[in-house]
Amino acid sequence: MKSKERMQIPFTDMPTQPPQVRARNFREVPYGYSEEMAIQEANRCLNCKKPKCVDGCPVRVPIPEFIALVQEGKFLEAAWKIKERNVLPAVCGRVCPQESQCEGLCVRGKKGRSVGIGNLERFVADYERLTGQVPEPERVRKNGKKVAIVGSGPSGLTTAGDLIQQGYEVTVYEAFHLGGGVLVYGIPEFRLPKSVVQYEIQNLENAGVKFVYDSVIGRIRGIDELFTEDGYDAVYIGVGAGLPVFMNIPGENLQGVYSANEYLTRSNLMKAYLYPKYNTPLLTGKNVVVVGGGNVAMDSARTALRLDADNVHIVYRRSREQMPARLEEIHHAEEEGVQFKLLSNPVEIMGDEKGRIESIRCQRYQLGEPDKSGRARPVPIDGDYFVLNTDLIIIAIGNKANPLITMTTPDLEVNKWGNIVTDEMGRTSKPHVYAGGDIVTGAATVISAMGAGRRAATAIHEDLFPQVEETPESFGVPKGSLELKHAAIYPNTVYLKLNIINISDKDLDQVKIRVSHVHEFFETTMLEKTVPRWSPGEEHELDCPRIDKNEKEYLLTINDLHGKIMSKIIVANDVKK
Amino acid sequence: MSKFNILKKEEFVPNFYKLDIKVPGIAKKAKAGQFILVMVDEHSEKIPLTLLDWDEEKGTISFIVQELGLSTSKMAFMEEGDCFYSIVGPLGEPAYLDNFGTVVLGGGCYGVGAVYPIAKKLKELGNIVITIIEAKNENLLYYEEEYKTVSDEVILVTTDGSKGERGHIYDILDNMIEVQKREIDHIKVIGCNVMMSKVSKLTKEKGGIPTYATVTTIMVDGTGMCGSCRLSYDGKTKFACVDGPEFDAHKIDWEELIHVRNTSYITEETLGLQNFSPECRSLAKFLERTKEEETS
CATH class of the missing domain: 3.50.50.60 (FAD/NAD(P)-binding domain)
Structure with a gap:
């Protein structure tokens, strides 16, 4: 498929439960992609030479590689590809703020929608789980620590x-x-x-x-x-x-005021949403106020809706653009009927004689000069207050x-x-x-x-294990059994040439040679070559076309069946042309 | 998973049970004044219970359960050999212990047992220990003999006067201070919040004898994560699970603790208890057992 064709494929939305229905149940909101949808969405990926998306990922998932596998319909292989870098793909596909990470850097996002990387990650991880085709965990030799x-x-x-x-x-x-x-x-x-x-x-x-x-x-x-x-x-x-942060305003210890931690722990971990089958009680409210603008605030607000609230208000000090929550969560909350009171902050909680809350008084704010973080600072407006009647308040302003x-x-x-x-x-x-x-x-x-x-x-x-370059005795291959004979990194071209000589006196099985960037403590593999059998004296030459000129260091790793034999950092400056 | 097996269960007075359970990790680390969080089964709440005793060598812990709400009723129906789903501990800061001089300890309800490890430790530290234990009537008094071994004086008090003095812990204290003019250097009370608040009020009025109370609050995680157990203390918010459970009684906002924080779930607690039918539970157990016998 040509890039032009790929550019014409529209973004594939993930089907979800309709808002009115899902706001009353605890089942997962999106249903997930079908196989066809996943392939279609994967085909939108241009497989960039310099994939920016990977830079946006804190664990550097090999995104273009796994998407390429999805394009071919190799869903399991795609899942395993992700798992090389990320042990929790099914979780990350659901909860990562992709818009500010991988998807935020995707070139397709510059014009229109970026590739649904999160959706695809979720799809392949679910595919692996639901088909039950999990590879046997690799048997690793214990290192004694x-x-x-x-x-x-x-x-x-x-x-x-x-x-x-x-x-x-x-x-x-x-x-x-x-x-x-x-x-x-x-x-x-x-x-x-x-x-x-x-x-x-x-x-x-x-x-x-x-x-x-x-x-x-x-x-x-x-x-x-x-x-x-x-x-x-x-x-x-x-x-x-x-450790939940409270607001330190009058009335915070009244009945019906929860920290989001408590509210969510009762509901999620202790399963209070299934009360009385599960015994942990949870106060429910008809008019709920959630304070805060992060994911936790959205989760609390949407939980309250599902526990039969008529009105749920989110009170947040700053503006909508400044909300730290994932875009999708804000969007979902809004669809389900959560109302936003932005640029407002509570100043007092009022209760009745029995200690139950009745209402919350908030002050209106406006945006002022930018603060240290570069966000416009919210400034209280003198004398501008409003009162919300409420029977449940959830404080979600951080930990x-x-x-x-x-x-x-x-x-x-x-x-x-x-x-x-x-x-x-x-x-x-x-x-x-x-x-x-x-x-x-x-x-x-x-x-x-x-x-x-x-x-x-x-x-x-x-x-x-401080000296990883040295061959550990336990692998059964004598030290120095492999020698890096010649490595050349040409500063103005994009080729890496390696000549490796095997001076071991016995054959090595299934040798894996890997060249990778070492970048902020993460490795991105650029080349992986498997040599089924490597006889003594045999030389191998590697061409590595996918090199980033700006990189100054490469990591060369050689493994055989028994484990790591050699790893060596090659520095560009050291190598003469 | 037979992790938290009941080794021994004893009902020494009606509705009060002492349970011995093997949890070597807790037995090794427990200190007087600490508590555990207990879940009976997968569906249960997590509830805090003060440790009564522990044996590091045997790896056992003991605690007292007063059959009152849903979880404690479930426990009352447990038998030796049954398992708890989860026990976490030891939690909370240990009680403040020192050689104070003359110490008066007051225990009511579940606190009659809970005071025991504190008395033991205070005695070891060279204090003169006077223990007052309170119950509604003589049938509900327990641990009298045990206290004699760790106290210089044991005073019994019942609401109806059926054994020992008639009245409450604070009546006895009042008498000791006002009439007997006894020198008291330190007071510790464990029991229901109402009793403790009254003792606190009394000692505050009578010259402010240092008084420490182990508060009873509603908890979820016991690690300071949720704030369910918060109380106003000296104008600040404190968490009973990590800052306490023992606090300087004079600085606690008792009014808020008793009438606001701790009554949050009255309706749910009552409902929960009504939904719990001992007959159903016993029947389920009977069916389970006959099924086991059939299969074996």
Whole structure:
């Protein structure tokens, strides 16, 4: 298909439950693509030489590659392609803010709609799950090191997935009775079915990750004890933000005022939406006010609608354009009938003599000068107030760092907001303790937490096995069995030439040669070549046409059946023409 | 998954049960004043229960359940060998303990048991420990003998006067302060919020003897994540699950805690209990067992 033809294919909308229907049930809103729809949407991808979309992805999913597989109808292969970089594709396809990441950088977005990358990711991940054709987890030789992961949210699961593939013994500690962290307690069923999360966790379990539930690290075990008593070699802290921010206005402790965390945890994790079958009660309201403009506010508002509210108002301090929620969520909320009171902020909550809330008083704001973040600062308008009658208020204005772990681990450095201080790879001030996700950055997105989890996994591996270039004895191939004879990177052309000589005295089976960019701690594979049998003395030459001239470093990795034999960074400047 | 097996169940007074469960991790780390969060089955609420005792060597923990609402009624129907779905702990900050001098401990309702580990620890620290335990009538008093081993003096008080003194904990305290002119350096109370608020009011008026109360609040996660257990303390919002559960009683906004925060779900709690039919549950168990027998 020519690019011109591809340009003419219109965007394929994902079919969804009609707003009036779905606003009264907890079933997932979009139905997902059919196979035909997926292929049609995939065909819109121009397979750019320099795919910008990948740069927008915190875990650098090989987007053009997987979409090319969808174009050919190879859905399973596409799913596996994504899984090389992302352990939770079914989750990310549903909850990533694609418009500000991959899709935001897609060239097709400059004129019209960008390729529905999120929709396609979701489709192939669901295809794999629903057809049940999951590949057997690779049997990886254990490397003898143990890692504890605290928190089973998106960052912890990613770290676990990466480390188990590298032969670590991985145990995930979770405070709740179910795994998934914010994916189960925070994000509602209608946006992310819990069976999807359960499935991803099951996959990790199948791969060998151990999950220990009902364990609050910091209470039942300190970080130090994980090393001294349980013998872990490294600990990753991915506990999330987890301390709700309140507004500190009068009336906030009245009956009927929830933090979004509490409201959503009761509904999602404890399944209060199925009360009384599930025993956890949840106050419901006819006139609900949700304060905040993020995804959590949208989730709360839409949950309230599904629990029979007549009116749901979102009160947000800034303007619509400044709402941090995913576009799709704002759109869905609006379709379902959520009303927006923008540029308004609550100042007081009023209740009756029994302590039940009755109304909320808000002040109107206007946009002023831009603040540090570049967003126009909302400024209160003197004397301009309005009152909303309400019987349920949900405060969704963010989370601070939960102090449980940092309080019990005094030598872990935190900043003035209580977030754990780390380097860019997630190393904390404490040796062999790593952290990532919301506990480091403050409340952010699922995918950025996953990116942090991935970087920490890399750091853990680097620190526990410092000299990766050397051939580990255990792989059974003598050191220096392969030699990089010649590498040439031509500064003004786009070719990389490598001559590799095998000086091993025995044949190697199924040798994989991979050349990749090393870019902000992520690798993008440019070339992968498999040599079925490599005899002693044989030379191989590689041409690598997909090279970005601006890149200064390349990583050359050679594996055989038994594992890594050699990896070497080649620096452009070092190589003479 | 036989993770949280009931090893022993004892009903020592009507509607009060003591359960022993093997949870070595909690038994190893528990400190006086801490609590656990319990889910009976997959459908249950998470409810907080104060630890009564623990044995690090055996790896067991014990707690007292007062049959009152839905979850505690479910527990009342559990038997030895049955399993809890989830037990998380130890949670909360340990009680503030020191060598204070003379300490008066007050326990009512479930608190009669909950005060025990604190008394034990305070005694070890060299305090003179006076324990007051309160119940509606003599049939509901328990743990008297155990307290004798960890207190210098045990005072019993019943509402109807059927055993010990007649009245309430605060009547006894009032008498100790006003009439007997006893020197008291520190007071700790555990029980229902109303009793504790009255003790707090009394000691605040009588020269402000340091008084600490272990508040009873509604919780969900127990890690500070949801704010369900928040209370106004000294003009600020505190979370009972991570900042407490023990607080300086004089700084607590008792009015808000008792009449606003803790009555949020009265209707749902009542409904929940009405929907729970012991007969159904027993019948289900009977059917399950006969089915097992048939298959084996």
